Amino acid sequence: MTRTRTPGISRRSTLALMGAGAMSFAAPWVARAQAKTIKIGMPTILSGRVAQLGTSSRNAVMLEVEKINAAGGLAGRQIEMVIRDSKGQPQEAARVARELVNTDGCELMIDAEASSGAFAVHEVARDLGVFCIHTNSETSSLTADPKQHIPNAFRTARQGVHDSIVGGSYAAAIAKAKGLKKWATCSPDYAYGRDTTAEFTLYLKRFAPEVEIISESWPKLFQPDYTEVVTKILQAKPQALYSCLWGGDLTSYIDQANIYAMFGQMEVFAVNMADYTALTVVKNLPKGIHSGNRYIKTFPTTPENAAWGDAYKAKYNEYPTNWSWENATAIMLMAEAAKKANSADGKKIAEALKGLTIKCPFGADGTVTMRGDDHTLVGYAIGWGTTIPQEPYVPEVKAGDWKTIFELEAEWKKSKGYT
Amino acid sequence: MDLDALAGCLSSSACLVTQTTSGLIIGMLLFLVAVGLTLIFGVLKVVNFSHGAFYMFGAYFAMTAYQLTGSFALAMLAGAAGTAILGLIFERVFMSRVYGADVLMQLLVCYAFVLIFDDVVRIIWGPEFKAMGMPAAFQVMPLFIAGGVVPPYYLLLIGVALVAAIVLGIGLSRSRIGKVIRAAAHNPGMVSALGINTGLIYGGVFALGGMLAGLAGALAAPVRSLTPGMGFSVLIESFIVTVIGGMGSILGALIGALLLGLIRSFGSLGFPLFTEGLMYLFMVIVLVSKPTGLFGKEAA
Numbered sequence: 001m002t003r004t005r006t007p008g009i010s011r012r013s014t015l016a017l018m019g020a021g022a023m024s025f026a027a028p029w030v031a032r033a034q035a036k037t038i039k040i041g042m043p044t045i046l047s048g049r050v051a052q053l054g055t056s057s058r059n060a061v062m063l064e065v066e067k068i069n070a071a072g073g074l075a076g077r078q079i080e081m082v083i084r085d086s087k088g089q090p091q092e093a094a095r096v097a098r099e100l101v102n103t104d105g106c107e108l109m110i111d112a113e114a115s116s117g118a119f120a121v122h123e124v125a126r127d128l129g130v131f132c133i134h135t136n137s138e139t140s141s142l143t144a145d146p147k148q149h150i151p152n153a154f155r156t157a158r159q160g161v162h163d164s165i166v167g168g169s170y171a172a173a174i175a176k177a178k179g180l181k182k183w184a185t186c187s188p189d190y191a192y193g194r195d196t197t198a199e200f201t202l203y204l205k206r207f208a209p210e211v212e213i214i215s216e217s218w219p220k221l222f223q224p225d226y227t228e229v230v231t232k233i234l235q236a237k238p239q240a241l242y243s244c245l246w247g248g249d250l251t252s253y254i255d256q257a258n259i260y261a262m263f264g265q266m267e268v269f270a271v272n273m274a275d276y277t278a279l280t281v282v283k284n285l286p287k288g289i290h291s292g293n294r295y296i297k298t299f300p301t302t303p304e305n306a307a308w309g310d311a312y313k314a315k316y317n318e319y320p321t322n323w324s325w326e327n328a329t330a331i332m333l334m335a336e337a338a339k340k341a342n343s344a345d346g347k348k349i350a351e352a353l354k355g356l357t358i359k360c361p362f363g364a365d366g367t368v369t370m371r372g373d374d375h376t377l378v379g380y381a382i383g384w385g386t387t388i389p390q391e392p393y394v395p396e397v398k399a400g401d402w403k404t405i406f407e408l409e410a411e412w413k414k415s416k417g418y419t
Numbered sequence: 420m421d422l423d424a425l426a427g428c429l430s431s432s433a434c435l436v437t438q439t440t441s442g443l444i445i446g447m448l449l450f451l452v453a454v455g456l457t458l459i460f461g462v463l464k465v466v467n468f469s470h471g472a473f474y475m476f477g478a479y480f481a482m483t484a485y486q487l488t489g490s491f492a493l494a495m496l497a498g499a500a501g502t503a504i505l506g507l508i509f510e511r512v513f514m515s516r517v518y519g520a521d522v523l524m525q526l527l528v529c530y531a532f533v534l535i536f537d538d539v540v541r542i543i544w545g546p547e548f549k550a551m552g553m554p555a556a557f558q559v560m561p562l563f564i565a566g567g568v569v570p571p572y573y574l575l576l577i578g579v580a581l582v583a584a585i586v587l588g589i590g591l592s593r594s595r596i597g598k599v600i601r602a603a604a605h606n607p608g609m610v611s612a613l614g615i616n617t618g619l620i621y622g623g624v625f626a627l628g629g630m631l632a633g634l635a636g637a638l639a640a641p642v643r644s645l646t647p648g649m650g651f652s653v654l655i656e657s658f659i660v661t662v663i664g665g666m667g668s669i670l671g672a673l674i675g676a677l678l679l680g681l682i683r684s685f686g687s688l689g690f691p692l693f694t695e696g697l698m699y700l701f702m703v704i705v706l707v708s709k710p711t712g713l714f715g716k717e718a719a
Contacts, residue, residue: 049646052547217691224643224652225448228687228694231441234568235424235434235688248548248644255550255642259570261561281644283552 038077041100044112046085057112060324064331075344093117097124115139131346133330143376154375156330166400168203170384175208184238189218196244246272276319285389294322299397300381304361425689436567438684446680447580451635453660454672455628461667462604468529471650472536473629477636482551491554498637506629540647551640665715
């Protein structure tokens with residue numbers, strides 16, 4: 001074995017330089033190596049404005065993969081992650097995904113792209129039949145629309161419609177209690193901002209029909225200055241404001257609205273506020289902003305979740321993001337499914353994954369489930385609370401009720417013609 | 420379109436005050452960036468596409484100085500002085516080599532530095548966005564003037580920009596250095612023949628332009644998030660300002676920036692879905708009716 005392999009490697013490296021001819025020699029050696037390790041391909045965004053989220057996805061995946069490898073690997077095979085930058089461009093994400101399977105020999109795929117890229121990678125998964133878990137795209141139709149459905153693709157990200165149902169009912173309860181009838185919205189002007197705002201107001205009005213939207217603002221994505229938006233909202237004098245601005249846009253907006261004392265004049269509902277990326281950056285975080293949970297180590301309030309958040313912080317010296325838990329969950333589910341199937345084969349993992357419930361630090365009741373009929377994650381911790389300027393930032397999160405979510409989600413699917 | 424909202428605002432003093440000051444704030448910050456651009460073009464005859472980077476560096480320098488010293492004044496100083504030095508080095512080492520070259524060459528050098536500067540920021544400060552935070556002195560309730568809301572920090576911001584505009588205007592037209600700069604813009608060969616070091620003037624003008632953009636970045640840092648690449652968004656609007664006002668004209672940059680600010684603040688009420696478009700439409704109208712811009716001189 002050793003005698004035949006040693007010259008094999010040196011010949012291979014020599015021939016590799018000479019070009020395509022080397023491939024035929026190298027191939028059997030690669031195939032032998034695969035018997036031990038299993039390569040998982042992962043396109044994600046590692047450069048540009050959203051790089052922080054992509055990096056946090058990679059960090060979370062590596063944290064979990066290390067644990068699995070230490071425990072013996074995926075059905076006995078050590079995992080080797082092959083992680084590539086898509087620069088946040090859908091066409092690049094698709095190209096990278098294809099290359100990971102065809103050239104790098106990845107047998108499984110974690111698609112850690114934002115929505116635009118996820119739909120592109122989904123088509124690659126459809127074409128190549130490779131097992132794929134979408135970890136970051138929250139766009140509901142990715143799994144809700146039966147036209148998108150393929151047996152080999154799953155999603156471990158939260159889903160837009162779940163968030164809207166929980167957010168809408170939470171906001172409506174406060175609207176009723178405090179008599180907030182006049183609402184304004186301010187969200188980034190692209191698909192995510194438009195869709196999320198529409199879904200939120202749909203459910204807000206459903207639970208609190210007396211609510212009226214009196215002003216809408218649609219700043220550009222990555223707009224540096226929001227002064228005219230802030231003053232426009234002040235003119236409209238709403239009692240409450242909804243926003244799905246996120247990241248640096250949200251922190252800019254808060255700083256600029258702060259000096260107009262906006263937060264004293266209305267209740268603010270910012271779904272993306274309670275994420276460490278924003279919470280730790282804003283210097284003068286106003287008290288009492290309502291936000292959905294993204295990732296916060298105090299919700300669910302379990303030792304498992306707190307320990308996971310602390311372990312991540314200890315390793316990477318920053319807190320995890322929303323994308324972190326979604327990616328960690330993907331690896332956890334994949335490992336359990338492989339154990340159940342006793343195989344690292346994509347088809348068998350996919351079969352075992354359908355309807356699989358696992359123990360998970362991010363579960364509302366300590367478990368999460370990969371729903372069998374539409375291949376999307378359910379049962380994850382979802383809720384809303386209000387901010388305070390220092391840790392734990394959102395001291396109390398009111399958990400959403402999954403029974404209500406399921407009922408309204410089914411209704412929503414019907415209204416969209418998905419079922 | 421929501422013309423009722425616009426009309427309603429124009430007839431209410433509270434709204435008029437709030438929206439006008441909001442327009443002035445947007446305009447004045449834009450002016451500081453645009454005036455550097457127009458100054459550099461006026462004297463050096465290069466279009467500095469990397470100008471946004473100075474705005475970015477100004478903001479980062481100010482944030483770092485603020486974190487180290489806790490002094491807002493020092494933060495502003497660091498933003499302005501740091502970018503001035505950076506501008507001088509950039510001009511002497513790189514830009515001065517492409518003065519005679521064609522526009523494409525200059526464009527390429529500038530564009531290369533847009534990417535390089537962004538990566539430098541990424542390496543030094545990290546890729547994630549940052550916030551400087553509002554100094555405690557300005558964390559106060561906004562003023563209410565005739566019912567309109569005006570934050571004190573923005574009054575300071577408008578004041579600083581206005582002082583910069585006046586000093587620049589008077590300095591260029593009255594002082595000896597100003598006269599030399601204008602002479603160098605007009606006929607560098609003659610100025611050089613009179614024994615004046617034109618290289619020094621060019622470097623100085625570039626440093627001044629960079630400093631003004633850096634000051635804008637420093638002033639914006641407490642209210643805008645800092646990211647690599649943040650200069651690009653202000654660059655495009657600065658170009659619109661200089662095109663409207665006339666390339667090379669300081670008064671034009673001031674008027675152009677204020678007009679753009681007011682278009683944004685009132686446009687967002689009357690034409691919420693077309694505020695951006697309104698800016699470009701205005702630029703087109705100016706270009707069609709006066710191709711050199713409002714205060715631009717006919718090409719010599």
